[in-house]
Amino acid sequence: MxxxxxxxxxxxxxxxxxxxxxxxxxxxxxxxxxxxxxxxxxxxxxxxxxxxxxxxxxxxxxFTPMKEFIPGYSSTELKENAIELSFKVDSLEQVISKNERYLASLQKVLTGDVAVSKSAIDSLNKVQDLEEQLEQIKPSEKDLKLRELVRLEDKYNVFKEASPKVNSVLFAPLKGSIVKKYDVANKHYALDIASPINTPIKAITKGMVLFSDWTPKDGYSIILLHEEGLISVYKHASSLTKSQGDQVKSGEVIALTGGGIEDSSHFHFELWKDSNPLDPTLFIDFQ
Known part of the structure; x- marks a missing residue:
């Protein structure tokens, strides 16, 4: 001890x-x-x-910014920037996806690969069945007179009673004789117009150029987007005066005729609205 x-x-x-x-x-x-x-x-x-x-x-x-120099540490500002960039990338991906679908639709328009909607076919079938049923009924003499009266009224008042699908005033892209008409039965959703080579092609109304380039099938082609979702397609051109994204005015020259691969003797014109083809002669005077 x-x-x-x-x-x-x-x-x-x-x-x-x-x-x-x-x-x-x-x-x-x-x-x-x-x-x-x-x-x-x-x-x-x-x-x-x-x-x-x-x-x-x-x-x-x-309590100082020196903490950002610690390995593996992320600042609040860096996290906010990362979240903001993530949202922007997601939005850009959605825009790119929409543009790809839109370009795919335009490609179908250029190549003519357009399927007739089932609803339109069903409507045509219903009309045809109704016409067949009406043909089987023998009308009386009074009915025939009434039908003739209604036919004459409709002949001269069709545009007063019906509302057109296109509300804008459309100008002819060029003047000439129609060599091939609009024909849904043969899947020809366009007009072929005879015209001399290097004839100016004009915009039917103001709009923006969606497509402007050369294609193997139709030569130089240009597509315009107008108001109310109206789309006009011009094919068989020898040269183009407008590029993609340009704004054009009504009657402004956008191309010259005479450049089709299959046939350069005529000008090819299409009119579309809401992904459906329209007969251009119902809205434009080509004579």
């Missing part, structure tokens, strides 16, 4: 034994500064300094 007590006393004396730290001038040995220290003061001071260093480092990292 005495030895353990002596060791404790020796250790306590060692920690509490005061020492003097003196700073002397090397040349004159003059005392500049002196401190009275013991081992306990040195250990306590070192631990206090180390603790203050840790606390200051944590405060510096938490």
């Amino acid at each position: 005495s030895e353990k007590r002596l060791k404790r006393q020796h250790l306590k004396k060692r920690f509490l034994n005061k020492n003097r730290l003196v700073l002397l001038n090397e040349n004159t040995f003059e005392e500049i500064l002196s401190f009275k220290l013991n081992l306990l003061n040195v250990v306590g001071g070192t631990l206090t300094l180390f603790f203050m260093l840790i606390v200051s480092t944590v405060i510096l990292m938490v």
